[in-house]
Amino acid sequence: MYAQSQDDSALDSTAEEAQQAPPNLAQLLRARIRGAHGNAYTIEYRPARNQRKGPHGQGTVSPASAAGFGERVSQARLAELSLPPIPHLETVVEDPAGSAIQLLRLLYILNVNRSHLLDNLPTSCAGAEVLNDSAFVNHMLSTKLLREVSNFSAISKASFQAWCTALVQLCPCLVPFAQRMRYFRYTAFGAARAMQFYRTEMQGSNASASANNGAGGSEFRLTRTKVSVPRDGILEAAHQVLFKFGELRTVLEVQFTDEVGTGLGPTLEFYALASRELQRADLALWRGEAGEGAEYVHPTTGLYPRPTFKPNRRTLVLFETMGLLVAKAVQDERVVDLPLNPLWFRWLLPGPTPGTLADLRLLDESLHHSLEQMSILADRWAEAQRTHAGDAKGLAQAAQALNFQGAAIEDLGLTFVLPGYDVELKSGGASMDVTLENLAEYVKLVLDWSLRRGVQKQMQAFLRGFDRVVPREHLAIFNASEVAELIGGHNNLPWGIEDLRAALKTNYGYTMDSPQVAQLLEILASFGQEERRAFVQFLTGSPNLPVGGFASLQPPLTVVRKDPEGAADAVLPSVMTCQNYLKLPPYSGLEVMRDRLRFAMFEGQGSFDLS
DSSP, rough: OOOOOOOOOOOOHHHHHTEEEEEEEHHHHHHHHHHHHHHHOOOOOOTTTTTOOOOSHHHHHHHHGGGGGHHSSOHHHHHTTOOOOOOOEEEESSTHHHHHHHHHHHHHHHHHHHHHGGGSSSSGGGTTTOOGGGGGOHHHHHHHHHHHHTTTHHHHHHHOHHHHHHHHHOOOGSSSSHHHHHHHHHSHHHHHHHHHHHHHTTTTTTHHHHHHHHSSTTTTOOOOOEEOOSTHHHHHHHHHHHHHTTTSSSSSEEEEEEEEOHHHHHHHHHHHHHHHTTTGGGGGBSSOOOOOSSSBOOOOOOOOOOOOOSOOOOHHHHHHHHHHHHHHHHHHOOOOOOBGGGGGTTTTTOOSOOOOOOHHHTOOHHHHHHHHHHHHHHHHHHHHHHTTTTTTTHHHHHHHHOOBBTTTTTGGOOOOOOSSSSSSSSSSSSBBBBBTOOOOHHHHHHHHHTTTTTTTHHHHHHHHHHTTTGGGGGGGSSHHHHHHHHHHHSOOEEEESHHHHHHHHEEOOTTTOOOHHHHHHHHHHTTTTTHHHHHHHHHHSSSSBTTTTTGGHHHOOOEOOOOOOGGGGGGGOEEETTTTEEEOOOOOSSHHHHHHHHHHHHOOOOOOOOO
């Protein structure tokens, strides 16, 4: 089913081997080394005023209980507000900036999650200004961080100053997402990949050198594991490949059996096809109904595991395979086409897993609405019991006044079974009626089984596969939406003519002034979401763009002229996915180009052949 071959390569940080790199890069590396080690400087220190000293004369890190601020802002209190946890909240840096850092972190969390708080704000705050994330960024610190982590000597030794890690972990909001992404790439996967990322950044304008992780230059080349898989049975092939090679620190490169295409394009399509197969309705992995006769599930709120009492072995293996697939994509800078529910990413980050009514709203709006009303009834019943303690008649009258959408709770015919699923919420729950007396317990158990207990084994299997490739502690510097972008890339990007013009390059017969290029831009700008995804998949092999969108596409989207032997209007456009080349014939008009391009996008996929 698959065959393996690996390029022999090694990474050495010595200046002698750096001379084998292209001259401009070798000169740069030698200059970096001389700058770091060639001169000696005298540094004088003086004590800072009013600074508490640790046992070694430095600022120290201690539990928040010693500082006070962390005691007043606890993870439990954030959970009460339906807010996600703050990583390292219980840690306070004991220096003059410690309390300020804690306050900034809390303000950032409140600002990011403002939508959860709007309903509870007083009227006087209704028009309060919402801050952009950039308001929290400290550009001086960000610049210094980038300078430190992109230092050649530090990268080659995989050794970075402790303050760099402390900054991105304790207060990541001070550093923009793009800089934290750089820190992640430099620190998460070892020196070889860090050096490769360094080379790619240094040669950012050289698209061909950056392709396929910038394979040029033997001293920087990453070892590749090349496999051949059939298109039929792609999920089984993905399982075998990932369980055998997923944990290796090599770059996974895929070729489809009996097809000539190799490199980046087929590899991206492998990830896209495996992602789609995981969404098959017959696998019964996902919450929600697929619809009668539907081959794949398309939940409006995103994918979340189907709650079950005891998942079978096949289900757990598939979730572990999915964890390996997602993590390998992150490691190799690929994207996966899995529309995961926002709650999914909470499992990947530090802190409590989903479990509140506010969380359920992101998953099932209808169930959330019902449970919210039931929760209010349960609270009113508890209050009535306190008010009418010892007054049986008054309590009975209060019970009659409490109903759910005009009906008594006892008349709804509810039992302790998870709505929509054959899962008992407690032992014997199928024969246990829901009443006012046990309504609060019912609401709590439905929440628990929908969000946590009913999906825990599946999520643990996913995390087990993910951790085999990417330890989750490296993701702690991101929030949930940023992790979603890291895994799935960009879907909703600016797609106007000027946005596309800025991302597009021309070569081999076309210039930006060519009428065919202007027509192409007009056609692309008119595309809807489905057509955009189809075009990106046609061009790259994946329906999603990487983090950063078109600007991060390497090599960049390049339009070249395709001169057929016969009439141009009779020929379809083609692509070279490894170079992101769109080979476009000189069509006679805009509508002809639109028709041929759409046909190629939707009908011309499914194999990699010579064009």
